[in-house]
Amino acid sequence: MILETLTVGPLQVNCYLLGCAQTQQAIVLDPGDNAAAIQAALRRHGLKLVAILATHAHFDHVMAARPLQEATSAPFRLHPAERPLLAMMRRMALAWLGYDPGEPPEVNGDLLAGRPVIFGAETLEVRFTPGHSPGGVSLIHHASRRVFTGDALFAGGIGRTDLPGGDLPTLLASIRDQLLTLPDDYVVLSGHGPASTIGEERETNPYLVEDAWWTP
Ligand SMILES: [Zn+2]
Numbered sequence: 567m568i569l570e571t572l573t574v575g576p577l578q579v580n581c582y583l584l585g586c587a588q589t590q591q592a593i594v595l596d597p598g599d600n601a602a603a604i605q606a607a608l609r610r611h612g613l614k615l616v617a618i619l620a621t622h623a624h625f626d627h628v629m630a631a632r633p634l635q636e637a638t639s640a641p642f643r644l645h646p647a648e649r650p651l652l653a654m655m656r657r658m659a660l661a662w663l664g665y666d667p668g669e670p671p672e673v674n675g676d677l678l679a680g681r682p683v684i685f686g687a688e689t690l691e692v693r694f695t696p697g698h699s700p701g702g703v704s705l706i707h708h709a710s711r712r713v714f715t716g717d718a719l720f721a722g723g724i725g726r727t728d729l730p731g732g733d734l735p736t737l738l739a740s741i742r743d744q745l746l747t748l749p750d751d752y753v754v755l756s757g758h759g760p761a762s763t764i765g766e767e768r769e770t771n772p773y774l775v776e777d778a779w780w781t782p
């Protein structure tokens with residue numbers, strides 16, 4: 567599988583480009599900004615975009631989805647519980663960045679647990695990992711032992727839960743039941759910051775170790 571990470575936008579979102587090396591079909595995950603750079607990367611690899619996906623709909627993860635959708639006519643998919651956040655994208659971007667990203671993308675389909683994402687010969691498992699936002703999902707590429715966690719789990723951290731629809735117990739349950747159940751060697755590729763592994767987070771993430779100081 568072809569994988570390229572582009573760090574985009576003022577909030578430094580990791581946008582992932584995943585391509586099937588046999589068929590040149592590709593998906594883009596969390597196109598937060600800079601549609602031109604994402605399209606240039608697609609061209610550089612000779613890839614054809616077949617779907618635009620978002621782990622969740624915070625504005626920093628979806629601002630380039632509409633321009634990509636208009637340029638390629640690839641469908642945009644996310645979890646249905648994220649649609650209200652998506653509708654707030656423009657307002658949130660204006661409030662946080664003082665920047666108008668235009669209209670949010672049109673939603674063309676759902677991203678649901680148990681319904682794999684297929685592009686060419688590659689498959690991603692979808693797991694429901696809410697808590698940072700109401701309909702957050704993580705995507706797993708078992709063939710290369712990688713998990714894309716969005717803003718649920720970071721290297722050494724977890725997503726904030728003080729934004730609308732966020733909930734700390736829900737997030738911790740998502741991480742424990744859906745992510746830490748993966749093998750230790752799975753590489754964690756999150757929405758911001760560096761990569762890690764499930765084993766590293768299980769052992770050293772201060773929010774996940776047993777008897778963490780903040781445990782309610
Ligand atoms: Zn977020």
Ligand SMILES: [Zn+2]
Nearest residue numbers: 624626717757
């Ligand atoms: Zn984010």
